[in-house]
Amino acid sequence: MPQYRLVYFNIRARAETSRMIFADAGVEYEDVRVATEQWPAEKASGKYPFGQMPCLEIDGKFTLAQSRAIGRYLANEYGFAGKDNLEKAKVDMVIDVFEDIYVGVKNIIFEKDETKKVQIKAEFVVKADSILTALEKLLIANNGGNGFLVGDSVTWADFELFVRMEYAPLYDAAILDRYPKLKALVKRVSSIPEIAAWLTKRPKTEF
Structure with missing residues (x-):
């Protein structure tokens, strides 16, 4: 190894x-x-x-x-990449869209002006809601949304979701409440023994 x-x-x-x-x-x-x-x-x-x-x-x-x-x-x-080329492409698609989440959170963290920070948060919540709405639909389209974002086993797209949602309290601690399938997936990921x-x-x- x-x-x-x-x-x-x-x-x-x-x-x-x-x-x-x-x-x-x-x-x-x-x-x-x-x-x-x-x-x-x-x-x-x-x-x-x-x-x-x-x-x-x-x-x-x-x-x-x-x-x-x-x-x-x-x-x-x-x-954890997907079981065939189409699954891998779907995983990559999800990974890539999370870049917008990462950059938005980074902008919030490093903004020193509190007035600007409030404005950045408000604008970012709109962007995050748009992304999470699309991901919730994607998850539901995959076997009803009770499994994973792509395929029938966990991929690094699910890990990426978990990591990015750890930062939700920085802009909207309740955002996942609006996306019950994604919220349940985050919990499933955190419950994997390893x-x-x-x-x-x-x-x-x-x-």
Whole structure:
């Protein structure tokens, strides 16, 4: 089995979906968390392909950059990418739409002006509702919505949903109440034994 080092800041953000893949697959890896003050020196080292994290070191020989490339690689390696090309395309579709959720939440977190933050939140809730409405329909279209977003087993799209919805209290803590099928799926994901174990032991971080 390959030796993995997943390198990122001590936050969930762009690395948590990959950490959940590792957890559910039962794959050992080194969860390297770089302190913010250490990052300038790390970045200057030249070992990060695009000068960004997260990165996944594989057998100490190759460093894979970009969070979605890392997640897609791990999902394909360990059976969370979809069972055929169409399922994989559907999973990728869901993963890609969650980028809008991630960017919106990031804008809220890093906005220092409280007046602007209120406005950004209000605008973002409209965007988030649009995305979640579409995802609720997608989930319901897949065997009535009582399983997973794509296919008949959990994929990294379901992990991504869980990770992004952890940030809902930052803009609308009750947003999932409007999407009962998605809310139930988030609970199902958190109840997977390997995921539940990870959620218990993972470092507690602000975001």
